[in-house]
Amino acid sequence: MDLTKRVGMNIRTIRKSQNMTIDALAEKCDFQSPYLSDVERGERNITLQTLNRILDALQVEPGSVLIPDSSKTTEERENIKEELLKILFNTLEDKDEGDIRMLLNISNEIFGRFNKN
Numbered sequence: 001m002d003l004t005k006r007v008g009m010n011i012r013t014i015r016k017s018q019n020m021t022i023d024a025l026a027e028k029c030d031f032q033s034p035y036l037s038d039v040e041r042g043e044r045n046i047t048l049q050t051l052n053r054i055l056d057a058l059q060v061e062p063g064s065v066l067i068p069d070s071s072k073t074t075e076e077r078e079n080i081k082e083e084l085l086k087i088l089f090n091t092l093e094d095k096d097e098g099d100i101r102m103l104l105n106i107s108n109e110i111f112g113r114f115n116k117n
Helices: 003-017 022-029 033-040 048-058 074-092 097-116
Strands: none
Touching: 003 033, 003 048, 003 074, 022 033, 022 048, 033 048, 074 097
């Protein structure tokens, strides 16, 4: 994964782990929401000044979006995993039982296929 996409993905993960909408982050950074959406998808090659504004708004250190996953400690990876699980739980919280069962079946099918290879 290239650095632009990794940084964008990490920004999104941090933003969501803070239960912050993209509109709220945009307001804190004084950017437009569509611009930040492009950043999070890795479709914008941002300047260091832009990155600094985003990091200040999220109140995180540069390493949190720049360190490749492979260089993170076990504790950092576990923290990220916990954040992602919280995001997943929050996404599913308002879904009905049928939707959750469908997602569970799909994930079991996907991971079952990966485990067979």
